[in-house]
Amino acid sequence: MTRVTRTRRLSLPDGYHFRATLRSLLVVRYDPCGTLTDTDFWLSARTPEGPGSLHLARAGAELTATGHGPGADWLVDRADAFAGLRDDVSDFPALAAAHPLVARLARTFPGVRYPASGQVFHRLIRAILEQKVTGIEAHRAYRSMMKHFGEPAPGPAELLLPPDPEAVAATPYWTFHPFGVEQRRTQALLRAALVAARLERCVDSAEATRRLTAVPGIGPWTAAEVVRTAFGDADAVSVGDFHIPNTVAWGLAGEARGTDARMLELLEPFRGHRGRVCDLLAMGGISAPKFGPRMPIRSFAKF
Structure with a gap:
């Protein structure tokens, strides 16, 4: 049986939303x-x-945090960060009041917090796999990759550990093809795995963004997806997203289509919480009118 090194109890703020925060x-x-x-x-x-x-x-x-395995102390020490309890929202209501829709959404979802996992490479795998494909394709590839590289994790939950970056870096690119991952994303994964140790040592979101975007194949969209979860960065905006500029333009200005530049212009009054506003719009079901066909679901493994 895996030794449990420590248990910690945390108090939760009023209205805290457990599932929406951790998902x-x-x-x-x-x-x-x-x-x-x-x-x-x-x-x-x-x-x-x-x-x-x-x-x-x-x-x-009350929240009870329990750690298992050699990393238990590290995980329990960060349990409040994982649970989003380090997310400071004290100044957000005043900013949200600048727009009636944002103010309403902030009142509707006050208990959703940003977790800060401190786990850069694991989140980066997901973000790279999500580049330019549908969520179904990306999640299918992620699950296949986890099962291929996974080792049993400590504890009774029968989980797999995220891939060891060294194992990923040493894997030929064609191994990823049956997962449904083409060469372009595979090369980005392999490059990221080579510098994973350096990425994990980043002290904050700004440093991580700089280091991430210095890796070929990783742009602002991927970096924002990572730092929003790994560092709890509520200001990170996924520039380059297919849907978010339209959602922001529609929700904040009633414009059916928006560019990245227009999105950032509309989000500027909420600086410090720009990513939070984007997420609130999504949680509130706000979406721009849809024109044209949906992106098809493909299988690169069959090419």
Whole structure:
């Protein structure tokens, strides 16, 4: 049996939303590295102190964090960050008041917080796989990759550990083809794996963004997707997204289509929380009118 090194109890703020806060740490529906219900969350991780798994259990206004394996202390020490309790929203209501829709959404979803996992490479894998494909394709590739590289994680939840970057870096690109990942994304994954140790040592979102975007194949969109979850950066905007500029333009200005430049212009009054505004629009079901065909779901493994 894996030794549990420590248990920690945390108090939750009024209205805290457990599931909506933690869901960004996992691939929806099924993730070999974690599980989530309304009251329980499990996540495996490769920490600086070794492999481990974290269990967060909610009971009313209290959260119990339990760590398993060599990385347990590191995970339990960061349990409040994983749970989004380090996310400072104290100045957001005043900013949100500048726009009636944003103000209403802020009142509707006050308990959703930004987790800060401190896990850069694991989140980067997902972000690279999500480049320029549908969510279904990306999540299918992610699950296949986790199962291929995964090792059993400590703890009773029967999770797999995220891939070891060294193992990924040493893998020929054609191994990823059956996962449904073409050469372009595979090369970005391999480059990222080579510098994964340096990425994990980044002290904040700004440093991580600089280092990430210096890697060929990783642009502002991918970097923002990573730092929003790994560092809890509520200001990170996914520039280059297919849908978000239109959503922001429609929600904030009633314009059916928007560019990245227009999106950033409309989000500027919310600086410090620009990514939070984008997420609130999504949570509120705000979407621009749709024109034209949907992006097809493809299978690169069959090419």
